[in-house]
Amino acid sequence: MRTILTTFLFALIMAVPVVAQRDTISLNDSWQFHRFSEVEKLPTSFAGLKFEETICLPHDFQISQPWIAPSPEEKGDATNAAANIKSRLSARGFKELTKGIYRRTIIPLAAWRNKRVLLDFGGIMLVGDVYLNGQHIGKTDYGYLGFECDVTDKLIYDKPNEIIVTAETQGPRNSRWYTGGGLYRGVRIIVTDKQNHFNRHPLYITTQENRKVNIQADFCYMENVDTVCVGVRILDAKGCVVNNDKFNLRYYKNWRSHEYRLPAITLTAPQLWDTDHPYLYTAEVTLYNSKGDVLDCVSDRFGVRTIEFGPAFGFRLNGKKMLLKGNANHHTLGALGAAAYPRAIEKRIRLLKSFGFNHIRCSHNPYSEDFYRLCDEYGILVVDELYDKWLKQYSGGRVDWTLQWQNDITEWVKRDRNHPSVILWSLGNELQQEAGMANNDWGVTNYQLLKTQLHRYDSSRLTTVAMHPRYRSLETNAVPSPLAIATEVNAYNYRYMYFPGDSKLYPEKIFYQSEASTSAMGSNFFEMALDSVVGLAYWGSIDYIGESNGWPAKGWSQGSFDISLQPKPIAYLLKSMFSADPMVHIAVVEEGKATRWWNGVNVGTSFLSENWNRIAGSKVNLHIFTNTEEVTLLLNGKTIARKSNSLDPKKRNKITFNDVAYMPGTIEVVAYNGHKVVARHHLETTNKAERLRLVPDKQTWKADGVDLQHVLVEVVDNKGRRILNDNRQVIFSVTGNAHLVGVSNGDICCNDSFAGQKIRLFQGSAMVILRAEKTVSKVTLQAIAEGLKAVSIRLM
Template sequence: MKHKLLSALLAFTLTTPVFAADSGRTVENFNFGWKFHAGDTCGAPDRSFNDSRWTPVSLPHDFQISQPWVAPAADEKADMTNSAANTRSRLSARAFKEMGAGWYRKTFKADPAWKGRRVLLDFEGIMLTGDVYFNGSRVGGTDYGYLGFETDITSLIDFDGDNIVAVRADTGKPENSRWYTGGGLYRNVNLIVTDPRLHFTRHPLRITTPDVSDSSASVVIDAELTNAIKNYKEIRVLAEITDADGQTVSSRTLTLPFNRRQRTNEYRVDSLRIASPRLWDCDSPHLYTLSLTLFAPDGKVADRISETFGIRSIEYSPDFGFRLNGKKLLLKGIANHHTLGALGAAAYPAAIEKRIRILKDFGFNHIRCSHNPYSKQFMDLCDRYGILVVDELYDKWTRQNAGGRKEWMEQWPVDLPEWVRRDRNHPSVIMWSLGNELQMLWNLPFADWGVTPYRLQKTLLKRYDTTRPLTVAMHPRYRDVNTDSLPAPLALATDIASYNYRYMYFPGDSRRFPGMIFYQSEANTSGMGPNFYEMDLDRVVGLAYWGMIDYLGESAGWPAKGWTQGIFDISLEPKPIAWFLRSIFKPEEPVVHIGVIDSDEQLMWNDVQVGTQKLSDHWNRTPGSSLTLYTFTNADEVELRLNGKSLGRKRNAVADPKTRNRIVWENIPYSHGYLEAIAYRDGQGRPVTIHRIETSGRASRLTATADNPSWKADGMDLQHVRIEAIDSHKRRDPQASAPLTFSVDGPAEIVGVINGDLCSHELSTGNTRSLHNGTATVILRSTATPGPVTLTASSPEYKDLKIRLTSK
């Protein structure tokens, strides 16, 4: 029987600071100065290999995103979801990109100060599998590219000549993933230098609070370290905690008794209390910083590590679902893959941050990492913005979906500790998910429908974190093997019962098994509204809508290169249905928005209807036509006016979850001019909000809007520039589709070009892209040199547009 109350207190977020040598540790960003070669080549690890013709690249880098599309054969286009189709057809899941390998090389000189030091290469991820060579010798690699690793290169460093790092990345076979993964060195690489005898290990800190209130919080600090100094029996450590304003709230020097029989061990560093803590929550995500300093016997600093953290409590119960800091909170979430539109899998923090800001603006407070660990920078940003995370390790428990080179039973004991230790200190992480859609698998180890593999993983996970519950997501259709009326055995074994799409099972399962706690781990866009309002919102944990941002891969058929059922298109333009969700997730904010029905799409996916109506929110229509449209609103009543003439008022049927916040209007005649939706709330005579769409003329010029006024000249920061085609009255022309060519003058480069059309055959790399619905976006990456940047957009239909920017 499951416990009725599961509690978890406090979590912390990891940073990757760059410390000076006097801190005992240096961390050098190793993202620059690489060269890339597509495909395999003989001798690439050798120091004597000539890579002069290879392409210079900076990390993060996804080598698949620039590859051409691989169109299916004519006889395969009819049914791209047929699992028996051949290899080219199976590429539909992986965005019609060819699978293969790529090589990276970097040449560098060793710093003489490294002599006598310990030198590591830290790879945050190599997609999908990778092998690392240093000066001709294989020194490490990964069989699961969603997690990182480090490798010690100390003994192989040449202090007199060039040093060569060579990396082979392989995307595997088409069947090794069910979506677009990208390929290559798609996350950061760092070079770390520490004391060889006395240092912290990888992901060494574990910090918890067994007691949290508004008046006081207890903080328990554990750290794993290595000590190879024989006579150093009591290790001195300085622990310092500062708040977000830089004020010190605790500073203590302690001694740790050293056990010589075990050079590497986890130590209890300290247990202390913080008075009147500033709690971390979604609205005020306050972060503290913990710094730990190790001292050598002579009093000098041997090592120092720093992490930010947030003080908060989480609780789960079948009675109330989820509480944050003692208050009921409903997870209003998104489940998406890790990729970033035009950038593919390349994990740019600025691109991740842009998505988080958009999601938060529309009312999201939760992200499920489907179905693999996201980047460390993603976790840091969720901590910063107050986004709650369900952290997921795998898709399905098979060799096929875990990388393909090793059996899954051999792989997970390696992956799980790296994953949990990396992410356990993030306040944003509130639940661990070990897998996705597992009850559909008939061949799980131990022949008990996944219960034993789950328990094995749970035992290991609890070695590293005991503060959060565990779950796995259940496939939407399959239930118990013997009777479809009962939950699968695995659903009964987990701490949280997570069902994809089948929220309608919650009431019946709760009556039979009153200890179950429910989370709708995937909800479909086509059921938006009912799949939210038909749940008992007072008792469930919440939900995560699947694929809210369109993405590459999982195409329903050529020419679509990916998933098209989101509420934002792949260029991050909101579709009209985004305001339907906003009206649900932000009930306190008056919302009204018009969505005109253009067509219906009857798409089935995993036995679930996911196809949605195609909507648009412009007023350029065929003269004489009659239209059906929605007004999405959380107001009580909406009036529709055409060119100032009222077409009537309609009530929001809030008592009916199937139609709530979605008022349908039929047989609306089109007339050139404007259409207005005016929303009212009972007791207020004035409109609470208005949405107006107007007939535009043909576009006469281009405009540009940049999103990053604090563009940093660090070689990593991005500037998203949205181009829009407008008429003489500054109205967007939805029919504008002219091609654009971009050029840059100054310290920046183009790293992505995108519009919202996933059926386009244009690539998102290069410097050209057509307008779609009158818009397109170009993404610029800064260099390490600050200065003015001029972006020019040229088109055969419009005068050149120049936008002047500055990186600082």
């Protein structure tokens, strides 16, 4: 094993180009893992500890744990319903709050001697500690951010070195939602020159006038010289060099480590970054010694674009008005839990983009670095958020928040500031409790402190905090709270109806609906002054684990897409609002309406379906979601009625047909602009189940150990139509160099494990997720369901 590991690491290092004297080696493979229960204490010594499994990162150790139902007393006591909803179980996904220990060994290479060696962690959820050969070398008290440990003088050469990582999910009230647990992002080794190197997140890249590129580089330099040479290459999206410069910078020996501003670089006819054309350049910065040898080289991507906020127009991108049409969700990824797979993040971004979204608000913490990279690539505008509430309990719990935020701000801003997708910094969420904080000024002092440090590292973007409710002043009920007045952009959760009044009192203010409820979808969009507001983000657009309304629901169920990423009918109302292309969609209104109170807002939504298998003689109500002028409803080819779209904000894009007499066959809606047919949609009565259908989201995938394949599983009739009332169980098996990492059916009340090999269908479908291994092969997925023939697909 030592020989294999040494050869593997040596091969990785030798693969790095010699020109860049910096080696980056992934440590995502071959971790051993041991789980501890909630009541067990972590050991002080790790000698002799037995590890029950070997895993690869990213890894969420909570997602495979069994669901924990409330006690019969909790479930049966109606008077305790509110307490049950807020309990640790419902808020944090009905999972035990466990602890975990990870172990991995490395054998340092001889080439690392006299080098600077770092262990870099993308994040440890929720809090974590790192040990090397029994010595504590680092920790995190806020798992949403990464950190590094300098092990230069701690490695022992010519023998295995043991890395131990402990992770704890902390107490019931250390989060208001499911966080997951463990090494849920990547780990790597970074090797650089010991004395002359770039520091952590060293580049700060901004653009001016849509053509000038400004670069600031943070590096350590120890030579006894008067000037230091730095080279800059700008590469376009194809990798072609469009600018190549070398600069001799004045060097002061006493600085040693310093941030250097490089002369501005002007690009000739650059391509701009925007949501429809997310064009990316790469800045490659090289540090030379006095002889002209390369000491270190780093690179980062950037976009040439301008952003602007103002009370008259809200937000402009490259000088053009842009309305944020967005989603606000937690960082977790459905059946995968918190494990930050790039492919799963990409799938969600593509889904949102296809429904007209152009914006994501990171709620309520920084996401993984891959998320921002993908938003850059797909043209998604990001409101980057650091915290939930400014309280110890929501920031990890081991260190008081007032002692923590200084380091968090620096890591967060320096990590994310080069992403063109990031347009606004949010320093916190739902800060209505701030009247009781130490300064007794509604958090204004805290906000000013955080904002000042943030602008020290990035002055190109404004800041905000999300308020809910945005609260009135203590002296009068006519004006917002001091914190709402102090922010550079006014972000209110749900309280968009305050925008007109507050803008009259404070005409310089800029308004953004940082959370909007699905239950008021439509009105909370069209009732805003769209020409002058920044836009909105719909809360929980994709269902997620945690923040449950009570057992058996395992999480949030009021989204527009279910937890297996299937669009609910309400998603097409969103599409009608967010997309300019003509569209129309039929939704059947089922009996009942959910009542779900959330922060003083009823977020409950009607139960909608696309099921046209009904009881003979029944009558149904239909919602037609459309952005066209009028529609005609037909049943089996016969016209029922024709109706026009309403301009009333509460009814716009939602045309209702009540008491439609059900008949088997086809219900169809035809949409018109003027007298021209521009869109159609229909539902059909299906026959009995004929077979299972497996639909992969891509035919080929990378054998890189982390790529995913999402396979949609459907039960269909003899005409290939999905049968929405079929909920039979399906069992899966996989052969080849891949393994199953998640199953989901979209039903937030389902008791099947996300980490199991079987799941019952919900509304005729489910999702199975496969993770690639590192050897190329053909992979076969087989699905077996009672009463149907087994079906399989082969994937390369």
